[in-house]
Amino acid sequence: MSADTLRIAVWYARARWLTRFRSRARLERYQRRQLRRHLRFLRRASPLFGSLQPRALYELPEQDKATMMAGFNDLVTVPVDRDEAMALAIAAERSRAFDASVHGCSIGLSTGTSGHRGLFLASRSERAQWAGTVLARTLPRLRGQRIALFLRAGSQLYDTVASRTVRFEFFDTFLQVDDHLARLAELDPTILVGPPSVLRGLADARILGRLRIAPQKVYSVAEVLTPLDEQHLRAGFGVALIHQIYQCTEGFLGCTCEHGTLHLNEDVVHVERDHLDERRFVPVVTDFRRRSQPIVRYRMGDVLVLREAPCPCGSAMTALERIEGREDDVLQFARPDGRPVPVYADLVSRAMAYAEHVRQYRVVQTGASSLRVGLDPLTPEVAADVSAELRGLLRAQGVDDVTIDVVSYEPDPTRKLRRVERMNP
Numbered sequence: 569m570s571a572d573t574l575r576i577a578v579w580y581a582r583a584r585w586l587t588r589f590r591s592r593a594r595l596e597r598y599q600r601r602q603l604r605r606h607l608r609f610l611r612r613a614s615p616l617f618g619s620l621q622p623r624a625l626y627e628l629p630e631q632d633k634a635t636m637m638a639g640f641n642d643l644v645t646v647p648v649d650r651d652e653a654m655a656l657a658i659a660a661e662r663s664r665a666f667d668a669s670v671h672g673c674s675i676g677l678s679t680g681t682s683g684h685r686g687l688f689l690a691s692r693s694e695r696a697q698w699a700g701t702v703l704a705r706t707l708p709r710l711r712g713q714r715i716a717l718f719l720r721a722g723s724q725l726y727d728t729v730a731s732r733t734v735r736f737e738f739f740d741t742f743l744q745v746d747d748h749l750a751r752l753a754e755l756d757p758t759i760l761v762g763p764p765s766v767l768r769g770l771a772d773a774r775i776l777g778r779l780r781i782a783p784q785k786v787y788s789v790a791e792v793l794t795p796l797d798e799q800h801l802r803a804g805f806g807v808a809l810i811h812q813i814y815q816c817t818e819g820f821l822g823c824t825c826e827h828g829t830l831h832l833n834e835d836v837v838h839v840e841r842d843h844l845d846e847r848r849f850v851p852v853v854t855d856f857r858r859r860s861q862p863i864v865r866y867r868m869g870d871v872l873v874l875r876e877a878p879c880p881c882g883s884a885m886t887a888l889e890r891i892e893g894r895e896d897d898v899l900q901f902a903r904p905d906g907r908p909v910p911v912y913a914d915l916v917s918r919a920m921a922y923a924e925h926v927r928q929y930r931v932v933q934t935g936a937s938s939l940r941v942g943l944d945p946l947t948p949e950v951a952a953d954v955s956a957e958l959r960g961l962l963r964a965q966g967v968d969d970v971t972i973d974v975v976s977y978e979p980d981p982t983r984k985l986r987r988v989e990r991m992n993p
């Protein structure tokens with residue numbers, strides 16, 4: 569057993585058996601202890617926190633991608649320069665080799681328009697912790713699992729996990745679905761992981777008899793899983809539920825339990841909630857395990873929705889109804905009297921699921937009172953049905969007089985699919 573495999577095994581055991589909290593009070597006590605320890609480390613090792621000398625989390629300013637990137641060199645606890653690391657990461661991504669590393673840390677890039685990309689470092693031991701925790705939370709048993717990972721960009725994070733017990737194969741979603749079918753059938757995965765837009769393509773291939781696989785578990789990652797996609801994927805793969813992993817370069821933030829409920833990984837991250845309404849909130853995350861590049865009071869920009877009823881699994885970790893989308897993608901309209909009306913992405917997704925015969929869609933707010941809807945199939949009946957559903961939804965919020973422009977749905981495999989999006993003027 570290599571040193572890395574051993575590390576992974578330790579973190580696997582820890583997440584599996586030691587930090588499964590059933591009491592909220594015990595979980596919070598554990599978090600307070602972890603945070604105190606982490607702040608002690610940060611005061612000592614990070615120039616930024618060394619100058620701030622925080623005694624408690626709330627004394628610290630919130631961060632987001634922009635502030636984190638601006639203050640990068642002062643924030644990190646390893647001698648890594650931002651511009652140098654960014655150049656290495658971009659070169660690695662261009663060559664699709666994904667092996668950029670500096671001072672023993674692998675470098676990951678978060679998606680975003682150029683100039684707004686985030687840079688994320690992970691040391692060897694952080695990668696092992698990450699892998700152990702992900703495996704513990706997602707795999708009922710390790711032996712004999714064959715896992716197919718469809719990801720937009722590879723990274724050393726994922727290579728870490730290959731071993732004799734578990735077989736991982738990485739599929740680059742930069743390629744078309746058809747290019748993967750032969751290798752995927754050969755792997756015959758027990759577990760299939762990918763963004764819903766890619767999984768849709770695989771499910772279609774399976775329905776058409778072009779792909780013969782029977783995964784036991786299907787995981788949606790990296791994009792919002794809308795009700796319409798979930799429905800198609802369940803039918804397409806013949807599974808009772810579609811699992812979700814809430815994971816991004818910023819950390820492993822949550823995943824579904826055996827009941828299909830999404831729980832935040834509060835044994836790894838501390839989550840403050842900035843509430844938008846009673847159940848919706850934007851998470852502000854502190855990861856008390858990430859040391860090389862501290863993630864402290866980091867505003868994620870996602871909108872999460874709390875689950876109303878407790879989950880029957882008994883976990884003390886916060887249960888979510890769903891991940892709704894990006895904060896920037898909440899549609900913004902106004903009533904005739906000028907009062908602003910936010911229309912949340914999940915309401916739009918729901919309206920689209922009510923319309924009949926829709927296979928694929930994208931709803932984009934293009935102006936103060938205009939929407940562009942990409943539809944597949946684009947027939948007069950489907951277009952009329954969708955327009956009626958959307959108008960009904962908006963009218964219920966007091967918004968009349970919105971122009972809806974219906975066009976043909978054009979998939980773009982080079983970027984992350986956002987089914988509901990607000991274009992910034």
Ligand SMILES: [Zn+2]
Nearest residue numbers: 825829879881
């Ligand atoms: Zn649960």
